[in-house]
Amino acid sequence: MAEEALPARRFGRRRQANVAGGRPKAYKVTVSDEENDRLVALAGEAGTTVPRLLVESALADRSAGSVSERRNAAAELFRVYRLLAAVSNNVNQIARATNATGEVHEELVATLAAVRRTAERVDGVIERFSVS
Template sequence: MSDELPGGRLFSRRRRANVTGGRQHFHKVKVTPEEEAVLLRLSQAQRVTIPRLLVESALAVETSETPTERRNAMAELYTLHRLLAAISNNVNQMAKAANATGTLPAELTATLRAVCSTAERIDDAIDGLASS
């Protein structure tokens, strides 16, 4: 699987979105070389700029996750959903082959139920993330 997030600016934007009237305030922060290394590592891991990382981290008072972490979690869920769709396609091909031979393996039915159940759980998780 690719490490890239799903397409579209929703999942790939490094900088924060523009706001009407612009941002009127700015803050300058001095850090040690060690702190810079940590900030750089964290910003690269989350695929955001250091200023965005600092703002999101500071403003994430009520939850333990930043908007970027939430976005990355949603992207991972979308990736899992696509994976399940591919698995379902493969299972469908197995069913088609089984239909041609006249025998349907017992595991196929259980696998289909598991795929559907997992896909529904992922959809519910995505809906929960999007609405909170």
């Protein structure tokens, strides 16, 4: 099963949602060329704009990880979800064959191992974002 890269836009907007009354406050931040290059690169990685990156970074809950970490975790959980769907299909097919013949097939061991690996991936993602 080949895992496909998911577009960043699938998990969030590039632009902030509108708020009632608009956003009347504006701040001017001056940066060097090197700082600008770094901010542009970070915003690109996060799939957002530099102003939104600055606001979210400053206001983000530190225990929840960065915006890009949360987006990456969401992408990983979607990949795991698709993998679990495929594995559950295999388990159903094996169970149907086992019930029909009364024989335990070799695929059962490999499939159950895949279930364990997938569960460990889910645990890993959850542990990264668990609040102590």
